[in-house]
Amino acid sequence: NAGVTQTPKFQVLKTGQSMTLQCAQDMNHNSMYWYRQDPGMGLRLIYYSASEGTTDKGEVPNGYNVSRLNKREFSLRLESAAPSQTSVYFCASSEGQGGSYNSPLHFGNGTRLTVT
Amino acid sequence: GDSVTQMEGPVTLSEEAFLTINCTYTATGYPSLFWYVQYPGEGLQLLLKATKADDKGSNKGFEATYRKETTSFHLEKGSVQVSDSAVYFCALSPGGTSYGKLTFGQGTILTVHP
Numbered sequence: 001n002a003g004v005t006q007t008p009k010f011q012v013l014k015t016g017q018s019m020t021l022q023c024a025q026d027m028n029h030n031s032m033y034w035y036r037q038d039p040g041m042g043l044r045l046i047y048y049s050a051s052e053g054t055t056d057k058g059e060v061p062n063g064y065n066v067s068r069l070n071k072r073e074f075s076l077r078l079e080s081a082a083p084s085q086t087s088v089y090f091c092a093s094s095e096g097q098g099g100s101y102n103s104p105l106h107f108g109n110g111t112r113l114t115v116t
Numbered sequence: 117g118d119s120v121t122q123m124e125g126p127v128t129l130s131e132e133a134f135l136t137i138n139c140t141y142t143a144t145g146y147p148s149l150f151w152y153v154q155y156p157g158e159g160l161q162l163l164l165k166a167t168k169a170d171d172k173g174s175n176k177g178f179e180a181t182y183r184k185e186t187t188s189f190h191l192e193k194g195s196v197q198v199s200d201s202a203v204y205f206c207a208l209s210p211g212g213t214s215y216g217k218l219t220f221g222q223g224t225i226l227t228v229h230p
Contacts, residue, residue: 042219042221045218090159104165110158
């Protein structure tokens with residue numbers, strides 16, 4: 001199984017440009033998530049989708065939008081990129097109530113984004 | 117709010133050495149605790165987990181015990197291998213409807229030399 005697939009792997013943007021990060025999972029999971037990983041700060045939740053058709057803000061949603069296109073796909077959009085959004089972005093999925101003991105997260109391999 | 121603190125890294129060991137990575141947490145209620153591992157160029161993978169006090173999670177020779185009295189979940193392995201070189205993250209999940217709202221520590225880089 002491919003698991004969680006993210007595209008692209010790398011991206012360089014200029015300040016003010018927009019882009020969409022794509023994520024797809026083939027595990028028939030209900031819940032999907034976007035995290036960002038910054039040095040010395042662990043991972044922080046940007047947005048999540050508990051089920052198809054719903055999305056909610058996480059800890060650091062400002063400057064981002066998401067779309068749960070269908071059960072498989074969950075995209076993250078940066079409308080006007082800023083240098084503070086330079087980070088590694090991870091998509092994750094879980095069968096049910098993600099992060100709980102019985103429903104751990106499955107992560108993609110990440111997108112490394114640089115905003116100049 | 118909830119928080120997780122891991123020992124500062126990086127940690128460098130020789131093969132077959134004993135490993136400890138300290139993790140302490142602050143949380144209300146009764147969180148579940150996790151260790152995730154990130155190998156170079158990959159996403160995070162669940163390594164082990166524990167849901168209540170005195171539970172011991174174990175996997176691939178790694179162990180961690182949920183210590184409520186010291187609010188700790190230290191990761192240990194008796195004999196590390198070169199293939200264990202990775203970044204290790206301690207995390208907690210609050211009780212109730214958490215929906216991926218894991219709180220992660222900052223990560224500890226482990227390098228094992230032959």
